[in-house]
Amino acid sequence: MVYVEVAIAVLLLVAYIHFQRAKRRNRYELDLINRQLHSSEEVKWTLAMGLYLRFRLEEENSSGEEEQDEEAAPHDTKQFIKEDPLIFEDFVADIFERAKGGETDVLPSKQDFGVDFKHKTDDGLFLGQVKCWKEDVDFEPIALIHSNMVKKQAVGGYVITTSAFTEAAKEYAEPLDIELINGSKLVELWMEALQSNEEEIKKVLPDVYQTEPEQ
Known part of the structure; x- marks a missing residue:
């Protein structure tokens, strides 16, 4: 009986050591991926392109049916995530709330007057x-946000895109309290939001993320 208990204890110890090593290896791999994402502009712009393809608005023909985008393959895999373009506003607002704190409120599309979401902060x-x-975003959306900022007495604004901004847009926004967030920066905020999610999980499940003993 004693030998059986010892054998079980040894098996449990081996399993625990294996679990700790696997967890450490997985964490190393995740940290490596995270560092690569933050250091490589090419990777960030690739992910930004993926966001565009995920949320883009499909053009409609005269009969009201969606037309096949010229860039899309005739038989796209079902594994690609495709969502309603309006969900993009919720997606971005959630990123801002998690990455920057505060509270966000997405406005109804027919009542936004050029404002997709409000972000209340300290x-x-x-x-x-x-x-x-x-396409690169020109200065018109920036002017519209600035007009709403004055009207609603907001302290600042954002114009966010999966693409980039024209030189005219950058020059127009420079003296204003409006942050221009291109596709690369949006991906960075997305990664920060995911990191925030992990920190919340650590608080709920601290035993899972406890520091491994040094070996």
């Missing part, structure tokens, strides 16, 4: 507009 109210575009 510093005050910020207004955001999102553009799931492949």
